Amino acid sequence: MSSAPEHLLNSVASITEQRQLQSLASSLIETIEQTMGVDQVAVINVGDVPHFPQMMSSSGFALGLSPLPPCVQACVERGEVILCELTTPCKVALPIKMNDVVVKVLLINDIEPDEAQITMLRAFSRIYENFARVVQDSQTDSLTGLLNRKAYDARLFHMFTCIRNETRRAPYFWILTFDIDFFKKINDTLGHLYGDEVLLKLSRIMRECFGSDDAQFRFGGDEFVVLLDNKSQHEVEVLCRQLLQQAATIYHEKIGPVTLSIGIAALNLEDNPASVMMKADKALYFAKENGRNRWAFYHQLIQQGDMLPPHIDDDIELF
Incomplete structure (x- = not known):
């Protein structure tokens, strides 16, 4: 020594x-x-x-x-x-x-x-x-105990490093972003204290649904992100279904059950931190505009023609 x-x-x-x-x-x-x-x-x-x-x-x-x-x-x-x-x-x-x-x-x-x-x-x-x-x-987010946005970049960079080193290949890495449908109505109707209680209950449900290898974040307000590690698309769908079902158990007679809109994107070699979040956000907005209380995969929306891929000029660098 x-x-x-x-x-x-x-x-x-x-x-x-x-x-x-x-x-x-x-x-x-x-x-x-x-x-x-x-x-x-x-x-x-x-x-x-x-x-x-x-x-x-x-x-x-x-x-x-x-x-x-x-x-x-x-x-x-x-x-x-x-x-x-x-x-x-x-x-x-x-x-x-x-x-x-x-x-x-x-x-x-x-x-x-x-x-x-x-x-x-x-x-x-x-x-x-x-x-x-x-x-x-x-x-750590002070209200929910989930990771905060400050911790997000390092976790996402680690996932891209794994992909580029070919230790594991996509689509086993996913980004899942979601928020609470009509959360402003919850706060306006029942008050911000009850709104905070909803966020706390949802964070507990997230810990039950997702594994210890899945990084869970609160970005602020009712915006949440999960980085899923080593999951097939079917497994992601099972998790989303479980998350929606459990969220619905948060119920109040004046507003009914809590529902979520979820957007999902796979991490691929051609992606970068900005583009993958953009894809997940676009899928989230599609879910909101098409009924809410559902999830949407970005790549499926592109394949089905429900969404056009973004046009990026060749001289623009996202890194």
């Missing part, structure tokens, strides 16, 4: 310069690997933490999470550092807490830690804890 003060300061700086929860965890893993000379490090999500994958790990560290390793379970239950028995595949597990609740576990698999190393790992986990709160607050 390097003890050079400059190296440690650079490691801390690397962690605190991150502005995304996923990149923050990646930076923590890389810092521990470089500082302590290990190569099997993971950050495991064990609590109800939105917008964080189930596990992030170093390359080559494959870990089955069902059930959780005994040292991780003990770490969650006791809320303290757990040194594993030599017969287990894990060596040390450290709790990462928010509001005094263990929400993640930092797991190092190939280390026989001495007291100085445990102190170092505690320090790194505390730095991560503190800065994760800052990052999460800056990227």
Whole structure:
């Protein structure tokens, strides 16, 4: 383990310069690997933490999470550092807490830690804890707890990176945008407090409908966006149907059930962040103008002749 003060300061700086929860965890893993000379490090999500994958790990560290390793379970239950028995595949597990609740576990698999190393790992986990709160607050909508528009660009860029690197091909990535039909009428009839309650209920329904790998955003007002990861078109349709059905359970006798209009576009190699949002918005407006309480796929509207593809001059660059 390097003890050079400059190296440690650079490691801390690397962690605190991150502005995304996923990149923050990646930076923590890389810092521990470089500082302590290990190569099997993971950050495991064990609590109800939105917008964080189930596990992030170093390359080559494959870990089955069902059930959780005994040292991780003990770490969650006791809320303290757990040194594993030599017969287990894990060596040390450290709790990462928010509001005094263990929400993640930092797991190092190939280390026989001495007291100085445990102190170092505690320090790194505390730095991560503190800065994760800052990052999460800056990227989270204060009313609904969904991601905000500030977090959108980085998530969308990650999807385009996956497509261009051919790690997965479209149409497994989708952008889904929707809003509440006649939301102004809800606010005008029942007041803004009830309108906020509708937004809160809808955000809970979104978390039930969509998976942890699907990034969910509130853009403001009643405008929502979901980036769907690794879904077929049929799966997207099932999710939209479920979302509409669940939204209808938000009911008031003066306004009836809540309904949504949804626009969907697939992410393709020829797209960019501006064009894919434009396609989803056009599909959303089509859904609104043709009955509401429905969804529309942009590519189907083009294929069926319900919409003309946009004309873009060759000398205009969207990047």
